[in-house]
Amino acid sequence: MRTQARLGALVPLGIGALAALAAVSMGLGSPADPGPGLWPLIVSLAMVTLSASLLLNPGADTEQEPxxxxxxxxxxxxxxxxxxxxxxxxxxxxxxxxxxxxxxxxxxxxxxxxxxxxxxxxxxxxxxxxxxxxxxxxxxxxxxx
Incomplete structure (x- = not known):
């Protein structure tokens, strides 16, 4: 089950990384004048961070559903x-x-x-x-x- 949990963390990690790249290409702007990519970048980085933590620490075997x-x-x-x-x-x-x-x-x-x-x-x-x-x-x- 640990392998399954790690695979489950890879999908949102990849999606978050691609979304972060797309957000940067939209332009970030500045904190005073945010661009269209600023909030998508923040959400994407949160997604990558949470996915990476699940990838590194998938939890106990009993936590996953088949x-x-x-x-x-x-x-x-x-x-x-x-x-x-x-x-x-x-x-x-x-x-x-x-x-x-x-x-x-x-x-x-x-x-x-x-x-x-x-x-x-x-x-x-x-x-x-x-x-x-x-x-x-x-x-x-x-x-x-």
Whole structure:
């Protein structure tokens, strides 16, 4: 199990390192005038630090859970977020948000169709009203009021 824990620490370590490089390339600015890469760099460095500590000290053998069906659900959830970000500009915020929430609630959570659709549509409408209408965030969307 220690090998499994170490492998589990390598993935976020690599992602954090790549994110840190991307953050530096965006420009850090200064503390008085922060650039767009400053906060992503701080979060990436925290991720690298925590991953490195897990890599060096994985803990006792009893602390880890074995890979199971739930592990696949987490991986599919992460892949669905990647698909969401890749398709949101083509399909629109509303459609992708409803599809993602239905997938998570019905597919992963095994909620009823009625509950999944109701929550997905309500959450999408609330997000639309908050981000697009109230805050004026520019998101690719199909519905225009």
């Amino acid at each position: 890979f199971s069906r739930q592990t696949a659900v987490v991986a599919l959830g992460a892949l669905s977020l990647v698909a969401y970000t890749l398709l949101i500009e083509r399909v629109g915020f509303e459609v992708m948000t409803v599809l993602l929430l239905v997938l998570w609630m019905r597919g992963f959570g095994r909620d009823s169709w009625r509950l999944s659709l109701a929550v997905a549509v309500a959450a999408c409408a609330a997000s639309y009203l908050l981000f697009i209408v109230a805050l004026g965030v520019s998101l690719p969307h199909l519905v225009a009021f």
